[in-house]
Each structure stands twice: as structure tokens, then as C-alpha cells.
Amino acid sequence: MRKILSILLVLGMLMTLGMAGLAEEMTDVGTPRNETLIVESQTPTDVPGQFNSYMMGTQMGFGIHQLMSAHLWEMDTVSGEQFGEVAEGMPESNEDFTEHIVKIRQGIKWSDGEDLNADDVVFTFNMIMDNPGIGVSGYANTVFASVEKVDDYTVKFVTNESFPRLALRFGVTVWGTDYRIVPEHIYSQVEDVTQFPDSEPVVAGPYTVMDYDPNGQWILYQLREDWQQSTLGVVNGTDMEPAAKYVWFRVLGDDTTRQMAMINNEIDVLCEVTPEMLDVMVAQNPNIACWYAEYPYATSDDPCSKGLAFSQGQGAPYDNKDFRWGVALAMNFDEISMSIFDGVGRASVFPIITATSAGQDAYYEPLIPWLEEFELDLGDGTTVKPFDFEYATRMAANLGIEGTEEELIEMFGIGCWKYDPEAATKLFQKAGLELRDDGWYFNDEPFVLNLTYLAETEQQAGRGVQAAYDQLQKFGFTCNIFSESSSTWTANDSTGNYYIAGYWPTQFITRDIYGAISQYDADLITPLGETGIGGNGMRWNNERATEIIHELAQISPDSDEAYELGLEFVKVAIEDMPFIGFHSGVKFVPTNSTVWEGYPCADNPYNGPWWWWSCFKYIIPHLTPVAA
Numbered sequence: 051m052r053k054i055l056s057i058l059l060v061l062g063m064l065m066t067l068g069m070a071g072l073a074e075e076m077t078d079v080g081t082p083r084n085e086t087l088i089v090e091s092q093t094p095t096d097v098p099g100q101f102n103s104y105m106m107g108t109q110m111g112f113g114i115h116q117l118m119s120a121h122l123w124e125m126d127t128v129s130g131e132q133f134g135e136v137a138e139g140m141p142e143s144n145e146d147f148t149e150h151i152v153k154i155r156q157g158i159k160w161s162d163g164e165d166l167n168a169d170d171v172v173f174t175f176n177m178i179m180d181n182p183g184i185g186v187s188g189y190a191n192t193v194f195a196s197v198e199k200v201d202d203y204t205v206k207f208v209t210n211e212s213f214p215r216l217a218l219r220f221g222v223t224v225w226g227t228d229y230r231i232v233p234e235h236i237y238s239q240v241e242d243v244t245q246f247p248d249s250e251p252v253v254a255g256p257y258t259v260m261d262y263d264p265n266g267q268w269i270l271y272q273l274r275e276d277w278q279q280s281t282l283g284v285v286n287g288t289d290m291e292p293a294a295k296y297v298w299f300r301v302l303g304d305d306t307t308r309q310m311a312m313i314n315n316e317i318d319v320l321c322e323v324t325p326e327m328l329d330v331m332v333a334q335n336p337n338i339a340c341w342y343a344e345y346p347y348a349t350s351d352d353p354c355s356k357g358l359a360f361s362q363g364q365g366a367p368y369d370n371k372d373f374r375w376g377v378a379l380a381m382n383f384d385e386i387s388m389s390i391f392d393g394v395g396r397a398s399v400f401p402i403i404t405a406t407s408a409g410q411d412a413y414y415e416p417l418i419p420w421l422e423e424f425e426l427d428l429g430d431g432t433t434v435k436p437f438d439f440e441y442a443t444r445m446a447a448n449l450g451i452e453g454t455e456e457e458l459i460e461m462f463g464i465g466c467w468k469y470d471p472e473a474a475t476k477l478f479q480k481a482g483l484e485l486r487d488d489g490w491y492f493n494d495e496p497f498v499l500n501l502t503y504l505a506e507t508e509q510q511a512g513r514g515v516q517a518a519y520d521q522l523q524k525f526g527f528t529c530n531i532f533s534e535s536s537s538t539w540t541a542n543d544s545t546g547n548y549y550i551a552g553y554w555p556t557q558f559i560t561r562d563i564y565g566a567i568s569q570y571d572a573d574l575i576t577p578l579g580e581t582g583i584g585g586n587g588m589r590w591n592n593e594r595a596t597e598i599i600h601e602l603a604q605i606s607p608d609s610d611e612a613y614e615l616g617l618e619f620v621k622v623a624i625e626d627m628p629f630i631g632f633h634s635g636v637k638f639v640p641t642n643s644t645v646w647e648g649y650p651c652a653d654n655p656y657n658g659p660w661w662w663w664s665c666f667k668y669i670i671p672h673l674t675p676v677a678a
Contacts, residue, residue: 087294095266102248113299116666120231120254123221147214150207159279173234183244226664256282290671346394352635354554355398356511363546363578363589376477381521383466389517395633397463401623409558429480439465503552505533515552562607572596590628
């Protein structure tokens with residue numbers, strides 16, 4: 051008994067010393083470790099010291115839009131509901147949605163003590179519209195006739211035509227927004243705001259810049275002494291003071307360096323990793339975890355599904371829906387799923403709308419009766435029903451996963467497109483391809499499929515393209531596959547300079563899907579090689595889809611009519627298949643609870659694990675030091 055007590059006493063002393071050591075430990079940037087939340091930034095900045103969101107090249111995901119920026123509206127990623135941040139609430143619109151009154155929250159102060167009020171909001175929007183060098187200037191001018199101050203805390207937005215989605219278009223819905231409020235008393239003194247680095251930013255968010263690396267590898271943020279008067283304090287209340295006095299965003303380097311930093315407790319939050327990386331880290335540090343403590347570990351609710359996009363501006367056969375459907379049925383989705391993340395992920399096979407949990411409830415499951423009857427004309431007098439409803443059951447059996455039908459559908463989705471080589475062959479032939487002894491031909495020339503993906507980052511998308519390459523090779527196509535740098539990849543997306551690529555042009559965050567589909571307005575299509583307006587790099591040109599987009603633009607997003615039009619749009623998209631979805635955004639986002647705890651997870655889903663989204667500042671107050 052005495053020996054056991056002695057052992058317990060020693061263990062207690064070691065734990066006490068460990069906690070004391072933690073309290074005394076300092077970071078490499080000179081801040082107390084137990085007051086410093088260390089977060090990974092995925093990429094360095096080429097312009098260290100540049101914090102102006104309206105200047106080209108500013109790396110907004112480096113903590114800038116998460117900790118300092120001010121947005122009119124933010125997003126609750128759990129409920130899918132927007133809420134006012136700088137705005138006091140949602141817009142009050144007239145009957146035809148051409149005039150919108152926005153009340154500004156009172157009590158928010160800039161970090162230099164000046165009030166944030168209507169002057170700042172009016173100045174920001176007119177600054178955007180008056181500066182063609184700001185990327186969103188053109189679009190803002192198509193929407194707004196004027197943005198005017200009514201009084202110190204009231205702004206009137208007048209739109210050129212009916213515009214019922216002011217908050218959805220000019221507030222945050224997913225990652226962030228391009229419309230961030232700036233301090234009028236600072237920016238009005240600048241001759242050219244697009245050339246103003248703003249190296250000592252005055253901000254409305256809860257953190258200010260304390261220091262940064264001149265080589266662009268890290269930024270250190272410090273909690274404002276008057277954080278109660280920041281957007282976080284005024285919106286969230288002052289009951290939950292952030293325990294993180296400092297937030298250090300760091301670029302870590304290659305995957306091995308990232309793993310070792312996490313294992314050694316040198317980082318608290320990583321961005322996306324692969325399941326193989328997670329396995330290594332968890333095996334060596336029991337404080338590392340993901341969204342789920344067990345299988346499937348990752349969350350499947352990132353709103354951007356991954357799959358194959360077709361650049362229809364390339365012409366035939368890519369602009370032929372029979373060709374695109376042929377590709378869908380030529381691939382074995384079970385094998386693709388295993389190749390990407392060993393079967394982890396919710397099937398998200400609809401072309402535009404992602405199967406997040408909310409998206410599955412709102413659009414996938416209600417369309418099951420329609421999918422049961424949906425058929426494709428194979429061109430030879432026969433048809434095929436292409437949807438496979440057995441995917442979830444089959445994957446669970448293959449992986450040894452048990453659960454109710456509802457649980458398996460939540461985990462694996464409602465189904466996938468069938469693997470049907472015979473139907474695929476007929477669809478390719480219907481699209482004008484010819485199968486000869488030595489392979490596929492088009493216009494009497496050997497036909498080659500070129501597939502591209504983004505190198506290094508976005509592992510899910512890249513692995514999906516590689517899996518598709520294997521499947522299409524197996525089917526009999528001659529294929530090439532290329533990886534591209536970030537800059538080339540981004541440019542090719544907007545200009546349509548690809549054939550089949552692993553882009554992610556889909557989303558789902560709110561029941562009203564106008565924000566997710568408006569970019570597919572065919573009236574916005576530009577010629578191949580020019581930057582696409584609105585983001586339709588695929589150049590998908592569908593007359594009925596465009597009509598629905600125009601109809602939705604004129605009606606309330608909360609109406610039953612808007613939802614019914616949304617359902618019709620999804621049916622049109624499925625029939626035309628501009629994009630073949632694989633899975634919703636599957637995110638293995640590790641956290642380390644050695645120093646900090648309280649991260650959002652499946653057991654405590656107060657937010658999603660989106661450190662790179664602007665909503666991160668609303669996660670921080672929930673995090674507390676383990677030593678406390």
C-alpha cells in the first residue's frame with residue numbers, strides 16, 4: 051500500500067511539474083505557450099506585411115480574414131443560417147427587393163478606438179465600385195445603383211433590379227466574402243487603395259498583428275485589450291473571453307515536417323491531412339484527434355464536393371451530355387472510393403449540389419423517388435436506370451462497418467452512379483466515338499483523354515483524378531494525366547484551359563441554392579481562353595438551368611417556390627451531367643489537445659473544423675488551456 055502511495059505521489063509530482071513547465075514554456079516568437087494557439091497556414095505569403103484585402107496578392111487565409119476582417123453577415127456553419135456581424139440583423143427590403151435597409155450594430159470599435167458605423171460601410175462599397183482594379187468592382191456595379199447613408203447606423207442599398215439575396219451575395223456563406231468593411235478614416239486618406247499594403251492594420255476583429263516573418267512564413271496575432279468592442283465581443287457577448295491571448299499562424303513545410311510538429315506538440319491545429327498521415331500521428335501522440343474519435347474519423351460536411359469537371363468550351367465531345375454520362379458509367383465508384391480515402395466519405399454524385407448532411411436532407415433524399423424512375427436513352431432503342439442505391443450497404447459490408455440504414459446513408463450517402471460498361475459504350479457511340487480494335491476514335495482520329503489535378507494540396511481531389519485515370523484506362527481509353535502548380539491550376543480553371551479536371555465547382559450551405567448555382571448563368575459565359583465571369587470555368591450552357599437561375603433571382607429565398615425551382619435545377623443538372631461528383635468534401639483536420647482543448651468535433655459540434663474560414667474567430671472563445 052505504501053509503495054502504491056509513493057508511486058501515486060511521484061506521478062502527481064511529475065504531472066504538477068509538467069503543468070508548471072507548460073505554463074513557463076515560451077514559443078519561438080516569445081509568447082507564453084499556454085496563452086498561444088498555434089495554427090497551420092497552408093501556404094506562405096509572397097507579400098509579408100501586406101494586410102489590405104483589396105490589394106492583389108494578400109493571403110487572406112493567413113489569419114487575416116479569420117481574426118481581423120469585418121463582414122456585414124457571417125455564417126453559422128452548423129445550422130446553415132446567416133447572422134449579422136457588422137449588420138445588426140438581416141436586410142429589410144421593399145416589396146420588389148430594389149431597396150434594402152441595413153442596420154449597423156452599435157458598439158463595434160476599430161482597434162484605434164474609432165466607432166465602426168454607416169460611414170465605413172458606405173465608404174467601403176463605394177470604394178469597391180469606384181475602383182476597377184478591385185476584382186469584384188464590376189459585379190458590384192451591375193448590382194448597385196447606389197449605397198447611401200441614412201443615419202450613423204443605417205445604410206440604404208439601392209439595386210439596379212430586383213435583388214432578394216443581398217446578405218447571401220455580400221456576406222459570408224462558406225469560406226469568406228470579398229466584401230470586407232474597411233475603416234473610412236484610414237482608407238479615405240489613401241490615393242490608390244489597390245496599392246496600399248496596410249502594414250499596420252486598424253481592424254474591427256478581435257486580434258491585431260503583433261509581428262510577422264519578413265520571409266512570409268508566419269504571422270503572430272495578439273488579442274485586443276478592448277476585444278469586448280470588437281466584432282467578436284459585440285456579436286458573441288463578453289461572457290467568453292478568448293483564453294488565447296496570441297494566435298500564431300505558421301507554415302510548417304512538407305508533410306513529414308507537419309507530422310513531426312504535431313506529434314511534438316509544436317502545433318495545435320493542422321489543415322487537411324491524409325488518413326495515412328493521421329494514422330502515424332495518432333499512433334505516436336494520443337492527444338491528436340479528428341472530427342470523429344473512430345471510423346470514419348473525418349467530417350464529410352465540407353461543402354465543396356470533389357470529382358471530375360468537363361471544360362465544355364473545348365467543344366465535342368466534351369459538350370455532349372452522352373459523352374459525359376458515358377464517363378460516369380465507365381467508372382467503378384466502389385474502387386474509386388477505396389483509392390481516395392479507403393472508402394471514407396459520403397457519396398456526393400449530383401453535379402452541382404454537395405451532399406453535406408444538410409444538403410442530403412434537403413435535396414438528395416427528396417429526389418430518391420425521381421431517381422428510381424430516371425432513365426438514360428442509350429441511342430439504340432434501349433434505356434438504363436443509372437442510379438445505384440446499394441452503395442452504402444455494399445461499402446459497409448466491405449469495410450466491416452455496422453449500423454442502421456439511416457446511419458449508413460449518413461456515412462456513405464444515398465447511392466452512386468452504376469458501373470455499367472455496356473451502357474457506357476453505347477453512350478460513347480451515341481456521342482460520336484467509335485470503338486476499333488486498337489481503341490477509341492473520334493472524327494477518325496485516335497481519341498485521348500487528358501486529365502489534370504492540382505499538385506500537392508487538395509489530396510482528395512488529386513486522388514480522385516488519379517483513380518478516374520485508372521478506371522478509364524481500364525475501360526480502354528488512352529489517357530494522359532498531369533499535375534499543375536497552384537497558379538497554373540487557378541488560371542486554367544477560369545479560362546477553361548483543360549479537358550477533364552479535378553475541380554470542385556459545387557457547394558451546399560443553405561436551403562436556398564441560388565448562391566451555389568448563379569455562376570452557371572449561360573449569359574455570363576466568355577469565350578474559351580478568357581477569364582470566366584462568375585466562375586463558370588466549365589462553360590456549362592444549359593437553357594433551362596439559366597431560366598431557373600433568372601427566375602430564382604427575382605423571388606424570395608425563403609419561399610416554397612424557390613425550393614421547388616431548386617429541386618428542378620438539380621434534376622436538370624443530373625440529366626445534363628456537367629460535373630461528375632465523387633464525395634462531399636472529406637476533411638481529416640487534426641487537433642492536438644496537449645495544450646488546448648474544446649475544439650469542435652462530432653461530440654461537440656458547435657461549429658465545423660474550418661480554421662481557414664472567416665468564422666474561426668467564433669471558435670476561439672471555446673478553446674481553453676489544458677493546464678487550466
